[in-house]
Amino acid sequence: MSFPILSLLILTPIIGALTLSLSSSTQLKNKTIFLSGLWITTGEFLLSLLLPIFYDKSKNGYQFIEFHTWFDKFDINYYVGVDGVSIPLILLTTFLVPICLLCSISSIQNRAKEFVIYFLLLESFIIGVFVSIDLVIFYVFFEAVLIPMFLIIGIWGGENRLYATFKFFLYTLAGSVLMLLAIIYIISKVKSGNIELISDFTFDQQIELVLFLCFFASFAVKVPMFPFHTWLPDAHVQAPTSGSVILAGVLLKLGAYGFIRLSLPFFEYASIYFQPMIFALSCVAIVYTSIVALRQLDMKKMIAYSSVAHMGFVTIGIFTLTQDGINGAYFQMISHGIVSAALFLIVGVVYERHHTRMISDYSGVTNVMPKYSFFFMVFMLSSVGLPGTSGFVGEFLVIMSTISVSVYLTFFTAIGVILGASYMLLLYKNINFGDLKSDIKQLADLTNIEIFYFSCLAFLTMLLGVYPKLLFEMINKSISLSII
Amino acid sequence: MINLYQFIPEIFILSLILITLCFGLFNKDRAISLNTFGFILLSILLLNYGKEFYSTTKLSLNTINLFVLSKIILSIGSIVFILLLKRPLKNENLYRYEYVLFILFAILGSFVLISSNNFLTAFIGLELQSLSLYLMAAFNTKNLSSNEAGIKYFSLGALSSGFLLFGISMIYYDTGSFNIQNLDNFTAISEIGLSLVLISLFFKVSAAPFHIWTPDVYEGSPTISTLFFATLPKFASLIFLFRVYQELNISEIKSLNYIFQMVCAFSLLVGVYGAISQKVIKRLLAFSSINHIGFMLLGIMSYQFMSEGTLFFYLIIYLITTFGIFAVLLNLRTVDGEFTKISQLNGLRFNSNSKSISMLVFFFSLAGIPPFAGFFAKFFILSASINDGFIFLSIIAVLSSVIAAFYYLTIIKNMFFNKLEIELLDDNNKTGKVIFITSGLIITLFFIYPDPLINLVDNLFK
Numbered sequence: 001m002s003f004p005i006l007s008l009l010i011l012t013p014i015i016g017a018l019t020l021s022l023s024s025s026t027q028l029k030n031k032t033i034f035l036s037g038l039w040i041t042t043g044e045f046l047l048s049l050l051l052p053i054f055y056d057k058s059k060n061g062y063q064f065i066e067f068h069t070w071f072d073k074f075d076i077n078y079y080v081g082v083d084g085v086s087i088p089l090i091l092l093t094t095f096l097v098p099i100c101l102l103c104s105i106s107s108i109q110n111r112a113k114e115f116v117i118y119f120l121l122l123e124s125f126i127i128g129v130f131v132s133i134d135l136v137i138f139y140v141f142f143e144a145v146l147i148p149m150f151l152i153i154g155i156w157g158g159e160n161r162l163y164a165t166f167k168f169f170l171y172t173l174a175g176s177v178l179m180l181l182a183i184i185y186i187i188s189k190v191k192s193g194n195i196e197l198i199s200d201f202t203f204d205q206q207i208e209l210v211l212f213l214c215f216f217a218s219f220a221v222k223v224p225m226f227p228f229h230t231w232l233p234d235a236h237v238q239a240p241t242s243g244s245v246i247l248a249g250v251l252l253k254l255g256a257y258g259f260i261r262l263s264l265p266f267f268e269y270a271s272i273y274f275q276p277m278i279f280a281l282s283c284v285a286i287v288y289t290s291i292v293a294l295r296q297l298d299m300k301k302m303i304a305y306s307s308v309a310h311m312g313f314v315t316i317g318i319f320t321l322t323q324d325g326i327n328g329a330y331f332q333m334i335s336h337g338i339v340s341a342a343l344f345l346i347v348g349v350v351y352e353r354h355h356t357r358m359i360s361d362y363s364g365v366t367n368v369m370p371k372y373s374f375f376f377m378v379f380m381l382s383s384v385g386l387p388g389t390s391g392f393v394g395e396f397l398v399i400m401s402t403i404s405v406s407v408y409l410t411f412f413t414a415i416g417v418i419l420g421a422s423y424m425l426l427l428y429k430n431i432n433f434g435d436l437k438s439d440i441k442q443l444a445d446l447t448n449i450e451i452f453y454f455s456c457l458a459f460l461t462m463l464l465g466v467y468p469k470l471l472f473e474m475i476n477k478s479i480s481l482s483i484i
Numbered sequence: 485m486i487n488l489y490q491f492i493p494e495i496f497i498l499s500l501i502l503i504t505l506c507f508g509l510f511n512k513d514r515a516i517s518l519n520t521f522g523f524i525l526l527s528i529l530l531l532n533y534g535k536e537f538y539s540t541t542k543l544s545l546n547t548i549n550l551f552v553l554s555k556i557i558l559s560i561g562s563i564v565f566i567l568l569l570k571r572p573l574k575n576e577n578l579y580r581y582e583y584v585l586f587i588l589f590a591i592l593g594s595f596v597l598i599s600s601n602n603f604l605t606a607f608i609g610l611e612l613q614s615l616s617l618y619l620m621a622a623f624n625t626k627n628l629s630s631n632e633a634g635i636k637y638f639s640l641g642a643l644s645s646g647f648l649l650f651g652i653s654m655i656y657y658d659t660g661s662f663n664i665q666n667l668d669n670f671t672a673i674s675e676i677g678l679s680l681v682l683i684s685l686f687f688k689v690s691a692a693p694f695h696i697w698t699p700d701v702y703e704g705s706p707t708i709s710t711l712f713f714a715t716l717p718k719f720a721s722l723i724f725l726f727r728v729y730q731e732l733n734i735s736e737i738k739s740l741n742y743i744f745q746m747v748c749a750f751s752l753l754v755g756v757y758g759a760i761s762q763k764v765i766k767r768l769l770a771f772s773s774i775n776h777i778g779f780m781l782l783g784i785m786s787y788q789f790m791s792e793g794t795l796f797f798y799l800i801i802y803l804i805t806t807f808g809i810f811a812v813l814l815n816l817r818t819v820d821g822e823f824t825k826i827s828q829l830n831g832l833r834f835n836s837n838s839k840s841i842s843m844l845v846f847f848f849s850l851a852g853i854p855p856f857a858g859f860f861a862k863f864f865i866l867s868a869s870i871n872d873g874f875i876f877l878s879i880i881a882v883l884s885s886v887i888a889a890f891y892y893l894t895i896i897k898n899m900f901f902n903k904l905e906i907e908l909l910d911d912n913n914k915t916g917k918v919i920f921i922t923s924g925l926i927i928t929l930f931f932i933y934p935d936p937l938i939n940l941v942d943n944l945f946k
Contacts, residue, residue, distance in 0.1 A: 073793070073938060074864070136863075140854040147848060150893070154901045162897060166890070173853075173889050177882035184867045184878075 006064050006080045006131045009048060009090070013120035013127075016040035020117050030112040034105045037116035041098040041123065048094040048127075051087050057473060060481060061196070062133055070137075075192060079134040084478035085260055085330070086130040088471060089253055092337045093130070095460075096249045097123045099453045100242035103345055107241065107352050108156060115156065119242070122148040126250055130257065135183045135193040138262075142218075142254065143176055149243070149251065157238040164231075164238035171231040175221035182214035186266075199265035212270035215263050222255030225278075225315060226285040229308045236304035237357075241348030244300065248307050249341035253333050256314045260326065264318070265482050271321060278319045279405070283412040285312035290419035294426065299347045299357050302427055303340060306383065309416055310336045316413060317398035320405050326479050328397025331471060335382070335390035335464060342379040342457040346372075349450060350431075353443045359427065364436035369445045373432045375454040380428045382461045384421045390464035487540050490599075493555055496526055497592045501585065508581035513570075515581050519588070520566050527559040543601075547727075550792060551599045553941070554723045557800065558598075561716045562591050564807055564919060571913045572708040572814045576822070578624055586623075587712065590616035594720030598727075603652040603662045603681070606724060610648065610688065613717050614641050620709040621701055633704025640697045644687035651680025664731050675739055678732065682743060685728065688721040690770075691747050691777045692754035699758070702770035707822055710766055711810035714773055715803050722777075726784045726795065735785065744785060745877060751778030752880050756887040765813065765826050768891060769806075772850065775888055776802055782881060783865045786872035793941045794864040800937065801849070801861040801930065808923030809846045812839050815916040817909040826895060831904030838917065840899045842924035847892040849927045852885050857930035 020036065055063055062081030070078045082090065097119060108115050125148070128141030146169055153165040187193050190201045203211065221228045232252075236244050264271055286309050293305035310332065317329025349372060350365070351357050366373040382389035385396075395417060402409040446454065464471060488495070500522045508515035534552035541548075565587065573579040593613030600606040618641060622634020654677030656662060659670075683694060690698040702710045734740045755775025762768040780802075783795040816823045816832075816839070833840040849858030862885065869878045930937055 071860075071934060071938065073942065074867070140859065143859070144854045147853065151900060154897060162901065166893060166897075169893060170886065170890060174883075174886045177886055180863070181866065181870065181878060181882055184863070184870050188867060188871045 004066055005047070005050060006082065007066055009044065009094075010080075010124050010128050010131070012044050012047065013040060013124040017117045017120040017124075020113060020120070023113075028113065030109065031105065033112045033116050034101055037101050037120065038098055040120060041094070041101060044123065045094040045098060048090050051082060051090060052474065055082070055084075055087060055474075057084070057477065060477065065133075075187075076136045077134050077193070078137060079194065080131040080137075081133050082131055084475040085257070085482070088330075088334055088474060089250070089257060089337075090127055090130050092253075092334060093123060093126050093250050095456075096246060096337070096341055099341070099345070099456070100245050102449055102453055103245070103348060104240065104242045105449075107348070111155065115152070118148040118152050119246075122152070122246065126254070129254055133195045135187065135195065135198070135262075137193075138195075139176070139180060139183055142258075143173075145251065145254070146172055149247070152243045153235060153239045156240040156243070159238075160234075161238040164234040167231045168235040171221050171228065172218075175218040175228070178214040179218035182211045186211065195262070195265075203267070205269055208267050208270045209273060212263060212267040212274060215258070215267075216274070219255040219258040219263065220281075222258070223252060223311050223315060224255070224308060225312070226281045226288065226308075229285065229289065232308060233301050233304040236307075236344075237298060237300045241344060241351070244304075244344040244348075245341045248304075248344055249337045252307065252311055253337055256311065256318065256329070256333050259315070259318050260330070260479070260482060264321070271319065275319050275321070275405075278315055279409055282312040282316045282319075283409065285309060285315075286416035287412060287419065290416055290423065294419070294423045297358055297360065299359055299427065299431075300344070302359075302423060303343045303347065306420065306423065307336070307340050309420060310340070310383075312416065313395060313398045313413065316402060316409070317394075320398075320401045321483060322401050322404060323476075323480055323483060324397050325401030326483065327472060327475065328394050328401060330394075330475055330479065331390070331464075331468065332394030332398060334471060335394050335461070338457055338460050338464075339379055339382045339391060342375075342454065342461075343383060345450075345454070345457075346376050346379060349446065350443070354440070359430050362431045362437070362440065363434040364432070365440060365443070366432040367436045368441060368443050371446045371451065375446070375458060376428060376432065378458045378461065380424050382465070384424050385417055388462070388465045390461045390468075392465060393468045490538050490541055492537050493526060493530060494592060494595050496522070496529070497588060497595060501588045501592065504581070504585055504588065508584065512579065512581045515584055516566060516570060519584055520563055523559045523563045523566065527556055527563070530556045530559065546792075550723070550727070553796065554598050554720070555595060557803070558591060558594055558716055558720065561719070561803060561807070562587065565712060565716070567915050568711075568807075568811060568814065568919060569708050571916065572706070575817065576624060576706055578706065583620070583623060586616040586620050589613075590620075590712070590717055594717055597720050597724050600724075601664050603655065603664060606664075607645075607648060607652060610684075610721070610724075611645060613720065614645070614688070617641075617709075617713060617717060620712060621705040623709060624706045627706075629704040630706060631704075633701045636704075637697055637701045640687070644684045644694075647680045647687075648684035651677040651682075651684065653677070654680065664728065670737070675737060678728075678734075678737075679740060679743055681728070682725075682740065685721060685725045686747055689718050689725060689777055689780075690774055691781060692750040692774055693747075695751070695754065695774050698774060699762075699767040699770040702766045703764055703824075707766070707810065707814055710769075711807070711814070714769065714806050714810070718773075718777075719799060719803060722780055722784075722799070726787070726792075729784050730787065735788075744781065745874075748778050748781040748785065748877060749880050751775065751781060752877075752884040753778075756884045756891075759891050760887065762891070763826055764824055765829070765895075766824070768826065768895075769809065772888065772891070773806075775884060776850075778884070779862065779865050779881060782869050782874065782877055785877075786865075786868040786874060788872060793938070794868045796941045797937065798861040798865055800941075801857045801927070804923045804926055805846050805849050805858065808842060808920045808927070811916045811920035811923065812843055812846075815839065815913050815920070818906055819909065826898060828906055828908075829895060829898045830902040830906075832899040832908075834904045835908050838921055842920045843899060844896055845924045845927055847895055851889040851892040853889070855928070855931050857927045857934070860931060860934065 062083050065081035068078040070076050125141050125144045132138040150165050150169045190198050224232050289305045289308040293302050296302035314329045314332050317325040382391040385391040399413050402413055504515050538548040590613045593609045596609030618634055618638040621637045622631050624630035655674050658674040687694040751774050755771050759768050759771035849856035852858050852862040866878050
């Protein structure tokens with residue numbers, strides 16, 4: 001037991017939020033508030049960089065473990081630790097939150113203090129999910145994430161924000177309460193909430209199926225998988241840019257993380273039993289939502305549907321239950337986290353200047369915003385899965401691993417890649433090429449701040465695309481343990 | 485020789501009543517501070533010597549602990565309530581010292597009810613409590629809806645007392661005893677009698693389908709009285725219900741157990757479905773309390789697993805939350821008088837930071853969303869009930885809490901997302917503010933550091 005780095009990671013944003021909330025709001029300018037938020041989150045990012053540096057890749061199991069008794073009587077403990085699976089996601093979170101704040105400086109004018117506070121709380125709750133290795137605190141953080149997100153969409157969202165934010169909250173809550181029941185049942189059987197102990201426990205087969213479905217309900221809504229995905233386009237369209245970025249970048253990964261961290265090791269029998277169902281749902285998700293994305297008029301909605309399709313790859317990869325499949329799925333998660341976040345930022349840039357998200361309102365943007373088109377192209381190609389970008393590695397590994405399961409599965413997954421390319425290229429063509437519309441002419445190109453964060457994101461996609469080993473080194477061992 | 489030692493808390497309150505009766509004629513303010521002081525003294529007395537009061541009785545240790553703990557909670561609740569009541573009553577021109585007397589009588593009734601081992605004593609306690617409540621409902625004599633609430637409450641309450649008496653007499657006919665503790669030789673007649681007793685108790689705690697009075701009475705009465713109905717007397721009746729369940733082993737009697745489960749499921753569902761479309765905040769809170777009663781009944785049924793601790797944890801958190809919500813509501817006034825509609829909460833965020841954020845905490849806590857204590861309250865009840873095999877009821881309970889989240893979110897939506905519409909008068913009621921801010925802090929802190937509460941409950945039940 002040494003330096004409590006994980007608790008510090010959870011507490012830093014909360015303390016920052018508390019200090020901000022206690023400062024008197026009338027005296028502070030918006031810019032000062034955002035700057036202080038940026039300082040806190042950047043510090044948090046630097047702090048989280050310590051994790052991969054000091055993480056010992058040769059060891060099995062969790063590291064940086066902290067253990068405190070919380071409820072003595074009920075055996076509920078504050079038990080946190082990280083392994084290879086959680087570290088990249090923590091880094092992704094701490095990396096995206098400062099960018100979210102950066103991109104909102106100009107767009108969020110009213111109630112800036114609240115905005116920064118909710119983002120800080122959101123960050124600490126998300127990190128909490130990734131570091132917890134006790135079921136109860138996992139659930140606590142998993143649920144707590146809803147509150148700041150509900151407020152962010154509801155206060156700073158678009159015209160139809162109430163509908164979207166209620167749908168988001170209630171869908172997710174309905175899924176989660178079933179998981180809560182399952183968690184309570186598991187704890188009453190195993191007499192502990194410790195994830196490692198529960199992994200060793202074998203349940204009665206029939207019961208295991210039910211428990212799996214309860215967890216599935218929660219994670220499938222969060223991912224989101226095919227029949228439960230309808231909240232996502234609404235939430236994305238109505239959320240402010242920064243909200244969409246964090247939603248697509250990190251919140252969707254909570255579901256997939258839950259599958260890898262909890263569902264697979266807890267319910268080995270049920271994972272195999274429900275494999276066909278999940279493959280079927282994911283295939284439908286990939287093909288159906290890609291086709292839906294093709295016909296969208298709203299840019300954000302299109303990217304939201306593309307997120308559902310991309311997350312379909314993730315679920316397929318996870319449930320191939322092979323090392324390659326899960327590696328690929330995990331890589332796809334991280335890559336999608338970066339790329340879709342960047343794409344929502346791209347949409348946000350033109351929305352802020354032109355106040356419309358309709359694709360038909362834009363054309364010939366490349367004439368006035370060349371730098372913008374350049375970055376758009378990088379992320380578009382990465383989303384399509386061009387070799388050399390991060391999108392390629394994940395998709396490739398997932399498709400490769402499906403061959404061992406079924407060729408039909410490979411067929412449908414590969415169709416998804418083609419469809420993905422077609423809608424993304426279509427989007428890029430419609431916006432950037434063609435005749436220059438008269439009202440587009442006065443749009444200004446990217447500012448220095450925007451260039452800064454876009455280059456960070458672009459650099460990361462390239463880096464992961466060219467040198468994927470960076471990530472695989474980290475996750476290989478932990479993932480091989482969760483398969484069994 | 486009757487040992488008066490065990491009646492010290494009741495005698496204490498009775499003397500408080502007598503003093504207030506004489507004293508209050510001359511000085512209302514003094515009467516209030518006297519009572520606050522009296523209840524503080526009583527809580528200290530109970531905390532330190534509570535168990536010794538009952539040491540001469542033949543009661544089991546568990547029962548004694550139950551008495552002591554619930555009486556401590558009742559007296560602390562009364563302190564908070566008495567501190568709170570002055571300003572709202574003044575605003576309505578109702579500031580008369582009789583109100584404090586009603587509270588004292590109701591609390592005395594609750595004390596008697598909690599520690600009664602005999603159905604007749606219980607009846608006396610319950611009646612003493614209820615009669616004060618009827619008067620409190622109709623206290624705003626110039627207001628028509630307050631009168632209506634009082635009369636509704638009284639006529640329905642009288643009916644339920646009739647049920648209670650009839651049930652008790654049936655039990656007496658069958659067993660020849662009024663005693664709660666040694667009731668054996670059950671026949672069908674006693675079972676019917678007991679079910680009548682239960683119905684009457686369900687009425688008092690407003691469990692569905694015996695809840696019809698709740699929304700109307702909540703809405704019509706002065707808000708400060710509503711706060712009282714929602715908290716302390718309900719708490720006392722629930723404790724008595726719990727005792728009846730425990731002492732008579734109702735879990736062993738199939739028919740009654742069935743009634744219990746039905747009422748629990750009904751309360752969970754009726755509460756949420758009733759609350760969804762409400763426009764008046766007190767009606768919404770009435771239905772939401774019915775839903776919470778469902779959870780408490782679930783806790784009563786599954787007490788065997790984690791002892792009384794789970795139930796008490798839930799009750800305490802619920803009491804604190806309700807006190808907090810009403811303290812905020814009492815602090816809000818419009819130009820037209822008392823605060824009624826949910827839509828009047830619109831834009832509260834821009835009006836007052838502390839009120840809106842405390843309300844956010846309370847409603848998320850009621851919805852059972854972490855990181856607030858309401859989550860663990862529900863979590864423990866659910867763990868106990870799943871462990872005791874009430875899986876179906878647990879599923880109903882969690883689904884109902886999802887629906888409940890909808891209307892709690894609507895309130896939060898009104899406060900945080902909508903624009904300020906009406907002018908709210910700032911009451912600047914310092915005690916109210918202190919109370920809701922402390923309750924908000926407690927709700928958050930109990931989540932992070934629940935040990936004090938758990939230890940308190942635990943030590944008493946050891």
